[in-house]
Amino acid sequence: MEEVSSGTTGPKATKMKTEPKLSSDNETYKLRARNIDVFYGDFQAIYDISLDILDHSITAFIGPSGCGKSTFLRLFNRMNDYIDSFRMNGRILLEEEDIYASSVKVEELRKKIGMVFQKPNPFPKSIYENVAYGLRIQGIKDEDFIEQRVVESLKQATLYDEIKDDLDKQALTLSGGQQQRLCIARTLAVKPSVLLMDEPTSALDPISTAKIEELIFELKKKYTIVIVTHNMQQAGRISDNTAFLYMGKLIEYGDTQKIFTNPEKDRTQNYITGRFG
Numbered sequence: 001m002e003e004v005s006s007g008t009t010g011p012k013a014t015k016m017k018t019e020p021k022l023s024s025d026n027e028t029y030k031l032r033a034r035n036i037d038v039f040y041g042d043f044q045a046i047y048d049i050s051l052d053i054l055d056h057s058i059t060a061f062i063g064p065s066g067c068g069k070s071t072f073l074r075l076f077n078r079m080n081d082y083i084d085s086f087r088m089n090g091r092i093l094l095e096e097e098d099i100y101a102s103s104v105k106v107e108e109l110r111k112k113i114g115m116v117f118q119k120p121n122p123f124p125k126s127i128y129e130n131v132a133y134g135l136r137i138q139g140i141k142d143e144d145f146i147e148q149r150v151v152e153s154l155k156q157a158t159l160y161d162e163i164k165d166d167l168d169k170q171a172l173t174l175s176g177g178q179q180q181r182l183c184i185a186r187t188l189a190v191k192p193s194v195l196l197m198d199e200p201t202s203a204l205d206p207i208s209t210a211k212i213e214e215l216i217f218e219l220k221k222k223y224t225i226v227i228v229t230h231n232m233q234q235a236g237r238i239s240d241n242t243a244f245l246y247m248g249k250l251i252e253y254g255d256t257q258k259i260f261t262n263p264e265k266d267r268t269q270n271y272i273t274g275r276f277g
């Protein structure tokens with residue numbers, strides 16, 4: 001392996017002479033995107049992005065509205081597949097598996113790579129059933145197992161203590177911040193290893209936002225987290241690495257502190273200092 005040059009970008013990224021391997025000396029890459037182009041019909045939304053995401057880290061995607069952050073994030077659990085006009089070039093590897101290979105079952109992939117959206121979207125069911133949902137659709141019938149997993153997931157999402165006596169209550173009666181933590185618990189219940197978060201706090205008040213940020217920070221011990229955020233303070237507070245996208249291109253990617261204090265590109269500097277965007 002040799003030090004990175006153009007084409008492959010990542011924290012301490014390395015350019016592979018052969019097929020990408022998943023570990024450098026002491027760090028492991030969980031996800032790798034290689035030469036990704038995305039099109040919606042004739043419109044190109046992503047241009048030749050290659051980037052590696054470290055395991056057990058928080059990676060933030062930042063950039064002005066429309067630069068392609070959500071499009072890029074959604075590639076990692078194939079959410080763009082729902083869009084008729086979507087087309088892509090390139091490869092995305094989860095560990096060593098090409099997630100767009102024809103052998104991949106998308107439902108299985110989404111168990112491994114869960115997603116939390118901008119607006120909390122609980123089902124109109126009880127708190128308990130929201131978290132149990134993913135297990136039930138897998139055909140799991142063992143109620144003791146389901147209950148144990150529901151409680152464990154709610155605890156991990158730091159919601160359990162607030163609602164433990166109300167598990168049968170309608171999820172839609174929870175506050176926005178609680179609903180978002182419930183959605184995180186629902187995602188955790190099927191034991192993913194990666195969590196994708198698309199502006200998970202943008203619909204929340206500052207106190208709920210702080211709780212979710214603490215939770216995300218805690219979750220990185222067990223999960224690899226990729227988060228899209230418009231909030232640069234948030235990216236600076238919680239992420240280990242930051243990718244700055246502009247008009248579908250990856251401008252700069254690396255250690256968050258460096259990106260925010262001493263970026264290499266003028267365009268990054270202009271964006272993080274609020275000169276545009």
Ligand SMILES: Nc1ncnc2c1ncn2[C@@H]1O[C@H](COP(=O)(O)OP(=O)(O)OP(=O)(O)O)[C@@H](O)[C@H]1O
Nearest residue numbers: 040045063064065066067068069070071072083085
């Ligand atoms: N389903 C779609 N069909 C056509 N064009 C789309 C579709 N989704 C996104 N786009 C376009 O692709 C580009 C990137 O959009 P995307 O939502 O990924 O950007 P973003 O950086 O996440 O924006 P925002 O911060 O506003 O959410 C935009 O020009 C957008 O209009």
